Amino acid sequence: MDFIKITEQPSAYNHLEDMSVHEVLTNINKEDQSVPLAVEKAIPQIEVAVQAIVTQLKKGGRLFYIGAGTSGRLGILDASECPPTYGVSPDLVIGLIAGGDYAIRHAVENAEDNANQGWLDLQAHQINANDFVIGIAASGTTPYVIHALESCQSQHIPTACITCNPNSPLRQVAQFPIEVVVGPEFVTGSSRMKAGTAQKLVLNMISTTTMIQLGRVKGNRMVDMKMTNAKLVQRGIAMLQQELQISEDEATQLLNQYKSVRSALDHAKL
Known part of the structure; x- marks a missing residue:
């Protein structure tokens, strides 16, 4: 052809x-x-x-x-x-x-x-x-x-x-x-x-x-994203709030401790 x-x-x-x-x-x-x-x-x-x-x-x-x-x-x-x-x-x-x-x-x-x-x-x-x-x-x-x-x-x-x-x-x-x-x-x-x-x-x-x-999404969320600015940090906090049904302060503490949404979710559910 x-x-x-x-x-x-x-x-x-x-x-x-x-x-x-x-x-x-x-x-x-x-x-x-x-x-x-x-x-x-x-x-x-x-x-x-x-x-x-x-x-x-x-x-x-x-x-x-x-x-x-x-x-x-x-x-x-x-x-x-x-x-x-x-x-x-x-x-x-x-x-x-x-x-x-x-x-x-x-x-x-x-x-x-x-x-x-x-x-x-x-x-x-x-x-x-x-x-x-x-x-x-x-x-x-x-x-x-x-x-x-x-x-x-x-x-x-x-x-x-x-x-x-x-x-x-x-x-x-x-x-x-x-x-x-x-x-x-x-x-x-x-x-x-x-x-x-x-x-x-x-x-x-x-x-x-x-x-x-490859397992890089959980549910519909980018749980492995790199939080390199304030917007992405806030998005991570919101993810944790919604997934774990916790307050913004609690979500912020988890994120500060574990540095990633996936790690925070994994440790919070242990």
Whole structure:
């Protein structure tokens, strides 16, 4: 089947510069509403990928996200939020971007076209067969990502991909392909829009479900979160109050004593 970049097809809207601000905002919102429906269609693909990820992490492996541009930044965002949210090591979920850390805030010309660098970046972390790698590329054609996943396959490292074009070259090198087809963008080719939103939603689903499966949530609460500011301390106190049916003062004392919601709950119920 021929590969067509749907993400590069012309927008359904034209003469954007002639639209009023209200029309632009309304039409962007109209397009955005299609994204969760596209993600819903991909849930079976996401499910099998998460099951494989959990298996690897339970063996002591790590989860890597690798991408370029917007896709790379979204992977780094999701990875960076796992330690404070779930109390895991920063080495458990790792985001890599073409061009390195400088590329998080700046465009690095031609970085995504370097077919060898993705695998080199993974090797810098001593990637091994216990790990799991997700290649993120809206187009499904990014050489930096494709070659990294090809190299993973040759080393028996399981892989998935998140892309917004069906039957892409990236899909061909991913053991667990996730395709979220959101259609042409409001601004033709601007895949930071619907495609980026779709990727963010899928990453939310992957990391959240994985952390739940690893026991990092109790009930519906982030009992392992790192309380690094006043808001999070207050959230922890509220969790203890609600779970143990105690006063705010008692909850504060428990949290001060045990330093985490999980530890406070475990000791309080002994």
